[in-house]
Amino acid sequence: MDAVNIAELTxxxxxxxxxxxxxxxxxxxxxxxSKTIESIARQPELAGRLQVTMWLGIAFxxxxxxxxxxTPFIFV
Amino acid sequence: xxxxxxxxxxxxxxFSPPSIFEFYPEIVxxxxxxxxxxxxxxxxxxxxxxxxxxxxxxxxxxNKAVKTGNVVPGRFQLLGELALxxxxxxxxxxxxxxxxxxxxxxxxTTIFFMVFGMNITGVIPFANIxxxxxxxIPLVLAGVAYVTFIYAGTKKHGIRFFKNSLFPSGVPKPFxxxxxxxxxxxxxxxxxxxxxxxxxxxxxxxxxxxxxxxSATQFFFFQADGLLSLFGVGTLLFGFAFTLFEILVSVLQxxxxxxxxxxxxxxxLADEH
Numbered sequence: 001m002d003a004v005n006i007a008e009l010t011x012x013x014x015x016x017x018x019x020x021x022x023x024x025x026x027x028x029x030x031x032x033x034s035k036t037i038e039s040i041a042r043q044p045e046l047a048g049r050l051q052v053t054m055w056l057g058i059a060f061x062x063x064x065x066x067x068x069x070x071t072p073f074i075f076v
Numbered sequence: 077x078x079x080x081x082x083x084x085x086x087x088x089x090x091f092s093p094p095s096i097f098e099f100y101p102e103i104v105x106x107x108x109x110x111x112x113x114x115x116x117x118x119x120x121x122x123x124x125x126x127x128x129x130x131x132x133x134x135x136x137x138x139n140k141a142v143k144t145g146n147v148v149p150g151r152f153q154l155l156g157e158l159a160l161x162x163x164x165x166x167x168x169x170x171x172x173x174x175x176x177x178x179x180x181x182x183x184x185t186t187i188f189f190m191v192f193g194m195n196i197t198g199v200i201p202f203a204n205i206x207x208x209x210x211x212x213i214p215l216v217l218a219g220v221a222y223v224t225f226i227y228a229g230t231k232k233h234g235i236r237f238f239k240n241s242l243f244p245s246g247v248p249k250p251f252x253x254x255x256x257x258x259x260x261x262x263x264x265x266x267x268x269x270x271x272x273x274x275x276x277x278x279x280x281x282x283x284x285x286x287x288x289x290x291s292a293t294q295f296f297f298f299q300a301d302g303l304l305s306l307f308g309v310g311t312l313l314f315g316f317a318f319t320l321f322e323i324l325v326s327v328l329q330x331x332x333x334x335x336x337x338x339x340x341x342x343x344x345l346a347d348e349h
Binding site: 052055056058059060062063066067069070073 | 096166170270273274276277278280281328331332335336339
């Protein structure tokens with residue numbers, strides 16, 4: 001056994017890539033939802049419109065994570 | 077061949093995780109022709125027929141109710157009224173206003189119910205794969221949305237639509253070097269790409285999660301020995317929870333896809349950017 005080879009990892013590096021790609025959108029979606037909750041607490045009568053905007057914000061942010069999920073299929 | 081390979085490995089007593097080949101099932105009919113049909117294509121055709129039948133029945137009910145002056149809807153008719161009104165009132169009218177909302181309503185209704193119908197087969201027993209989990213349908217729908225918002229913009233503003241969206245007003249002239257490429261990328265390239273990818277990737281990830289949970293359950297119950305098989309209870313519960321989550325996701329993706337199409341049309345119709 002090779003002395004230098006202490007720990008050997010097998011698998012696809014794309015898995016690590018997706019893990020990295022999920023960090024940003026995770027924080028982003030959390031921010032969007034937390035700010036929406038804050039605003040609804042301030043002005044409950046605007047809840048309906050704020051929720052629509054929240055879904056839009058989530059959809060835009062989440063797209064980044066999904067692009068991260070798609071790239072290994074395309075470039076590997 | 078690949079399914080045979082995974083079967084062989086499963087018999088070997090080794091856990092085989094789901095792979096991307098889940099989405100390339102065997103061809104069941106018309107092999108070798110351009111009209112080859114596999115399981116996913118068959119599910120799409122069945123969903124299409126079901127949607128047409130349901131909408132035909134709803135229309136018949138609505139017509140009958142109008143003709144006889146019957147104002148108390150039955151359960152089936154009420155479901156139709158709620159679903160169609162949801163798209164009309166809380167998506168189209170909210171974003172576009174009554175006039176433009178009704179103009180684009182047929183398209184928005186079609187997109188909503190098509191995406192929902194194709195998504196929900198992902199959790200229906202014996203179908204178990206979403207019709208939208210292969211790029212075809214998301215690509216077509218994103219293409220339709222793309223053409224529609226460009227049509228809406230050019231119909232209202234003519235060639236000024238492109239000028240408005242590429243050179244937004246209120247920006248100092250030198251900054252156009254920076255702004256215009258970004259606007260070109262985000263408006264005319266990334267919008268349709270993200271529309272298609274969002275739907276497709278949500279469905280792929282959901283299906284892979286469900287397959288992982290249930291194949292792990294099968295592995296723990298029937299192939300693992302001793303105390304290890306207790307893990308199967310956990311994975312089964314996770315699978316059940318994710319099934320409920322997938323129902324939520326399929327409604328949500330239909331809503332988000334329709335809402336984004338509406339917002340893109342609204343941005344194209346807006347007077348000044």
